[in-house]
Amino acid sequence: xxxxxxxxxxxxxxxxxxxxxxxxxxxxxxxxxxxxxxxxxxxxxxxxxxxxxxxxxxxxxxxxxxxxxxxxxxxxxxxxxxxxxxxxxxxxxxxxxxxxxxxxxxxxxxxxxxxxxxxxxxxxxxxxxxxxxxxxxxxxxxxxxxxxxxxxxxxxxxxxxxxxxxxxxxxxxxxxxxxxxxxxxxxxxxxxxxxxxxxxxxxxxxxxxxxxxxxxxxxxxxxxxxxxxxxxxxxxxxxxxxxxxxxxxxxxxxxxxxxxxxxxxxxxxxxxxxxxxxxxxxxxxxxxxxxxxxxxxxxxxxxxxxxxxxxxxxxxxxxxxxxxxxxxxxxxxxxxxxxxxxxxxxxxxxxxxxxxxxxxxxxxxxxxxxxxxxxxxxxxxxxxxxxxxxxxxxxxxxxxxxx
Ligand code: HSE
Numbered sequence: 001x002x003x004x005x006x007x008x009x010x011x012x013x014x015x016x017x018x019x020x021x022x023x024x025x026x027x028x029x030x031x032x033x034x035x036x037x038x039x040x041x042x043x044x045x046x047x048x049x050x051x052x053x054x055x056x057x058x059x060x061x062x063x064x065x066x067x068x069x070x071x072x073x074x075x076x077x078x079x080x081x082x083x084x085x086x087x088x089x090x091x092x093x094x095x096x097x098x099x100x101x102x103x104x105x106x107x108x109x110x111x112x113x114x115x116x117x118x119x120x121x122x123x124x125x126x127x128x129x130x131x132x133x134x135x136x137x138x139x140x141x142x143x144x145x146x147x148x149x150x151x152x153x154x155x156x157x158x159x160x161x162x163x164x165x166x167x168x169x170x171x172x173x174x175x176x177x178x179x180x181x182x183x184x185x186x187x188x189x190x191x192x193x194x195x196x197x198x199x200x201x202x203x204x205x206x207x208x209x210x211x212x213x214x215x216x217x218x219x220x221x222x223x224x225x226x227x228x229x230x231x232x233x234x235x236x237x238x239x240x241x242x243x244x245x246x247x248x249x250x251x252x253x254x255x256x257x258x259x260x261x262x263x264x265x266x267x268x269x270x271x272x273x274x275x276x277x278x279x280x281x282x283x284x285x286x287x288x289x290x291x292x293x294x295x296x297x298x299x300x301x302x303x304x305x306x307x308x309x310x311x312x313x314x315x316x317x318x319x320x321x322x323x324x325x326x327x328x329x330x331x332x333x334x335x336x337x338x339x340x341x342x343x344x345x346x347x348x349x350x351x352x353x354x355x356x357x358x359x360x361x362x363x364x365x366x367x368x369x370x371x372x373x374x375x376x377x378x379x380x381x382x383x384x385x386x387x388x389x390x391x392x393x394x395x396x397x398x399x400x401x402x403x
Pocket of ligand 1 (some may be wrong): 127130154155156157158184185186192197297298299376
């Protein structure tokens, strides 16, 4: 019998509880016959009407000091006290599994090192892509490859909002309210719509793929707040879609170019048809070529399914550390912002003659709104794109076209 605890009884925590209860037999088979018994649920709120109200505690020390508890699911979110709790649990020789991307992106290197030293595990499959298996595939199945590029739709809330705006004509605000009601959005949804959540997730994937800490603070991040329905219509007219993309390119010299930004995705990319709360992560390896991981990126049961799978894995590897980790960043591993070129889709009040004078060769798109021109540039560095765009009159939109 393996004894477990849950810290945080919100959307994901209650999903973890439900899965442990409803799929108990299946989980026991997966854990080599060992039953998983839930001993504590930590939450500061009262759950007096819960059918197992005796499991609830407000005291973290109940879990920390209980020698029987070998694995803890940290699904409380936020940095503090999640960081302090996780650190103490790992140091006490307990494995911790988490969906907390903010914590993994910020303190992953340190927490993974403690887990390694203590011969326990810190698993975080649910931190990226909700229910989609992607952390283990990068760590295990793709380990023979040098990863060349990762491009992902990593935030379910923004993908849901964009989709609701396009397909159901919803306003940004009402689509966001829907996403909150469905349990997709962060407590502060600015983390979703301003791209910070996607930024933390691409930082985790890039750290895992490169083996070095990629600090999310070094990743230029732009969200979807400036995207309008007209931008989306232009994209459709170009046989493309607008998606918020977390992007990392791994250069041969060991540096990593990474950015989070809304991009124009051509319909021939498997990412363009990924709609609603679904996420997808397209990974290019030097041996395997392109592989894509697709599924529900947010929500109670999809995310909890990845957390519970980590609990099972931790139970199965109770006395061995799986040694997932990345090294401390010593030199600056981030590539220069001009190390990659993209074509840009630009809308401006300027005329075609001026645009050609500034940008040279470019492809014009039939305009949807009056009094403007829309075009796609040749591939440019970020500095080139910024300098040329600054010469245009009244720029309405500037979006990278994903390569
Ligand atoms: N707010 C996140 C999203 C939850 O919308 O993707 C899953 O990490």
